[in-house]
Amino acid sequence: DIQMTQSPSSLSASVGDRVTITCRASQTIGKYLSWYQQKPGKAPNLLIYAASTLQSEVPSRFSGSGSGTDFTLTINSLRPEDFGTYFCQQSYSTPRTFGPGTKVDFK
Amino acid sequence: QVQLQESGPGLVKPSGTLSLTCTVSGGSISTSNWWSWVRQPPGKGLEWIGEIYRSGGTNYAPSLKSRVTISVDVSKNQFSLRLTSVTAADTAVYYCARLAVIPAAIGFDSWGQGTLVTVSS
Numbered sequence: 001d002i003q004m005t006q007s008p009s010s011l012s013a014s015v016g017d018r019v020t021i022t023c024r025a026s027q028t029i030g031k032y033l034s035w036y037q038q039k040p041g042k043a044p045n046l047l048i049y050a051a052s053t054l055q056s057e058v059p060s061r062f063s064g065s066g067s068g069t070d071f072t073l074t075i076n077s078l079r080p081e082d083f084g085t086y087f088c089q090q091s092y093s094t095p096r097t098f099g100p101g102t103k104v105d106f107k
Numbered sequence: 108q109v110q111l112q113e114s115g116p117g118l119v120k121p122s123g124t125l126s127l128t129c130t131v132s133g134g135s136i137s138t139s140n141w142w143s144w145v146r147q148p149p150g151k152g153l154e155w156i157g158e159i160y161r162s163g164g165t166n167y168a169p170s171l172k173s174r175v176t177i178s179v180d181v182s183k184n185q186f187s188l189r190l191t192s193v194t195a196a197d198t199a200v201y202y203c204a205r206l207a208v209i210p211a212a213i214g215f216d217s218w219g220q221g222t223l224v225t226v227s228s
Contacts, residue, residue, distance in 0.1 A: 044218060
């Protein structure tokens with residue numbers, strides 16, 4: 001199985017900050033990496049797929065980069081509605097695996 | 108825009124069988140995507156359970172493989188999850204989701220709202 005790790009596990013930031021979350025795969029996954037945002041009581045929402053492609057209707061302040069084993073999600077100019085937990089997930093092979101999540105809250 | 112909706116009992120007894128159905132609307136289940144189940148124990152992360160293709164081909168999480176069956180009913184535009192011999196550790200919000208394939212798998216682009224299943228006597 002491909003294990004996914006994320007760092008940090010949580011962070012506090014202010015409106016307008018630039019936030020970076022990293023995700024690492026235990027073996028190479030090419031660009032088969034997705035990012036999701038989840039808010040309490042809601043289903044996850046796909047933000048980015050293929051490591052760097054923005055899903056339709058996702059604000060452009062979200063961006064992704066990386067390939068192989070190391071990936072990054074960046075939120076430029078954090079907005080209040082960006083609070084929540086962010087997960088990475090690999091679709092390179094089964095079992096499909098998720099990272100443990102990064103909780104973003106506001107200072 | 109395709110929509111997914113889970114249905115099934117919210118309470119299952121220990122050692123019993125958990126059965127959920129996902130109804131797909133706004134699109135056909137016969138498209139080239141994988142139809143999946145993902146669960147999330149209260150306060151914890153996301154766990155992939157398994158997936159099924161329109162042809163009936165399946166993939167399952169190794170940790171659950173001995174207890175899980177996913178099936179599809181193309182005529183009803185539904186797919187289902189069956190998990191046997193449940194314990195309290197199976198208590199979770201269960202989501203159905205579409206793993207989009209264009210042409211390779213890219214991610215879960217549509218999700219149901221989730222349904223909480225509690226295992227308790």
